[in-house]
Amino acid sequence: MSGNEAVARGAYEAGVRVAAAYPGTPSTEILEALATYPSVDARWSPNEKVALDVALGASLGGARSLAAMKHVGLNVAADTFMTAAYVGVGGGLVVISADDPGMHSSQNEQDNRFFARLAGVPLLEPADSEDARRLTRAAFEISEEFDTPVLLRTTTRVAHGRSLVQPAERTEAPARGFQRDRAKYVMLPANARRRRLALLERLERLRVRAEEGAFTTEIEGDSTVGVVTSGIPYHYVREVLPDAGVLRLALTNPLPIERIRAFAAKFERLFVVEELEPFLEDALAAAGLRAEGKAFFPRTGELSPDVVRQGFARAGLLAAGTVPAAAPATTPRPPVLCPGCPHSAPFLVLRRLNAVVAGDIGCYTLAALEPLAAMDTCIAMGSSIGMAVGLAASGGAGGPVVATIGDSTFLHSGVQGLMEAVYSQADITVLILDNGTTAMTGGQHHPGTGAALDGSPRPAVDLVGLCRSLGVEQIEVVDPYDMGALERGLERATARRGPAVVITNRPCVEAPVKIRDHPFEVIDDRCIACQLCMNLDCPSLLWTDATWHEDRRRVEIDGSTCTGCTVCAQLCPAGAIVPLAMVGAP
Amino acid sequence: MIAATRGVLLAGVGGQGVILASHIAAEALLRCGFDVKQSEVHGMSQRGGVVTSHLRFGGQVASPLIAPGEADLVIAFEWAEALRWSSHRRPEGKLVSDRRRILPPVACLDRRGWASAYPADASALGDALVVDATAIAREAGNEKAAGSVLLGIASALLELPEQPWQESIVATVPTKTRAANLAAFAAGRTLHFPAAELAAPAPPSPPLVRHRLEIETAWCKSCDICVRLCPERCLTLDAALKAKVVDPDACTGCRLCEMLCPDFAITVVSEEVAVA
């Protein structure tokens, strides 16, 4: 099982009834796996804050519940998260944060363990799939016993790693029902002051429990080196220093500091090996325990057996290993938009309009790369519209200001930005790239797609009606496969004073259904090798070895991947690109 | 005695089925009685980027990750990826690669020198086993089963029995492609090496010419056609709305502007550059 499937399994076994999430790598598969179990209401929410609100509400209603998100999702949900810690729970409440050290698919690599310390909630860190199952299950028990939400933090390697698990049966949690308790659930200052004390008291109780040895595993070693670690680095340490003493912490907030002190006393040198920030190391230092850590192990990126080995080598514990031969030079291979992606052509037009483009997060962020190179900023989900308003307000943009945002992102947190644009009558164009899915994370439904997680029909948000209700006067829906319509639509929108919205209306070519229309091909002797079409960055357009004029390379189309979107054919000044079947026609 | 831990690295391009193949392999290794850990990275990389999956198996496995220089076997689904990951092998480790070439769009971008960054030189691969797995899979009934051909070869190289692999294929792949995958696996398993020569065709060498635009400003009527259609975006209209070159170095000399200008205001002059 993958770590994500194991989290789902653990939650199922614990009797989880309601699970809400907004997709985000590497957390997405948790909900998808939970949806396959009976008696679990698994649902996508429009964003992480709503997901956590839903889970908290379900918990107060007495159901064991879970909210899952990627690390940056917890920023969005943080407002609820911080105060949920005061409120406590009804049924057990577990929040999953899937961190992404190394930024495989993220805009930052923040270490969300600090959120647990900040909010004062218990923090669990699984190291592999079986750990993930076991600890998720345990998280619900802790949550109910100590009346607190629990944060379970995985990382990409745990979430997307696979290892053996020992599944157990589901135990149905007793239905408690909603217990009215305003002193606990209504966070007026007077109530919150009391709950804050309760929070500190329960953390101390949990620490005492942790000191007794639950959630710690000690591997005996000789007296030279002891290592304190948690999460997946535990396996790297075991691999690299099989003879060292290791204290593996599954619960890292609150820390069983006396337990660690006793462990530390056995060794000449004490190390802390952890990914990203010196979370444990600093806590040890604050308790007067001198441990070596970030002096040898990097604070950025993922650890690996190799990196851990190099760290211990620098610390003088291991001979510096032979550096393996460098990989031979080869071509870089960044991700690209798919053949026929409806996001490509709009960016080609934006580039021609010399627009200053405030981008957002989704597949279309790839348009920031050459050769489209038509996105100028990308910070956080939903930020594009507000940023565009600011760019326009600065007076220094030097071109029409356009915000580009996907449908899922718009509904996640773009709507308020558009409200601001209308409220301030900003001179911006908002291009909503509506491909009818959350493509970047693998094609999940959202409130605009007309279906729920399990595919059952739901009412769909009407984007045009939504924009109109916010007060946008000019709204145009255009076909992103029609270069002429795109140009005219975007020219009209950018020429206008005040906010205008342009919405594209072609579905993603990969999800929910794979779209494969009639492919195109290049008539070899018509191609003048100008390579205008290559500006689209369509992966189906390739170079041939055939040349024209000064040995410039002509272009060909890989008919097995071309989706027949027609955009390159519209671009070609030589009329060389035609539907496959028409070859030979006059 | 606990069996030593071995590592297999699978690498390819997003959409090639690397992850599916690694799931088949992991399941097969479990059925062989090993402890197995697997680590893959997907997300952004699924969009035509690099996809890798680490598999470690043995009596008891700690880390799921294979350090550079420690893979017993690298399975590459694509030629450039074979090169990229070849140094993950142990000195005595093996490398199997499909001969398939997937040229990433970025490698086509240097239109000026249009030297492709795609590797042509095979010497770095040493004793790699290179096969046309895609062709073999096509013969077996489905081009997309190339991964199973590679797994067939891998199972033989790892000296593991074939039955657990077949069971795993049956359990893992959709019913529709089961027969093709089993046939592809069998073809890989029984393949005899050396199968083929290694080298990819050498790319033609780039011409050494420099291009310069001569613009007859008086004839330019500000129609903007050249600005909009220059593939390299070298042109703009100046304050007087006349065509002007802004990025002379980017010009590839495609002559599109010269051909498209309705008033013949642009001439592209190409000059040979002396080789230093």
Ligand SMILES: Cc1ncc(C[n+]2csc(CCOP(=O)(O)OP(=O)(O)O)c2C)c(N)n1
């Ligand atoms: C706060 C936050 N939550 C989740 C994500 C993960 N994420 C990145 S892009 C994306 C979806 C984008 O969907 P959409 O805007 O519809 O664009 P598409 O990919 O479909 O083009 C998600 C969920 C994130 N980066 N930040």
Ligand code: SF4
């Ligand atoms: S029609 Fe052209 S742009 Fe569209 S998918 Fe095919 S090759 Fe790519």
Ligand code: SF4
């Ligand atoms: S745009 Fe047309 S003429 Fe130019 S390279 Fe592409 S196919 Fe050839």
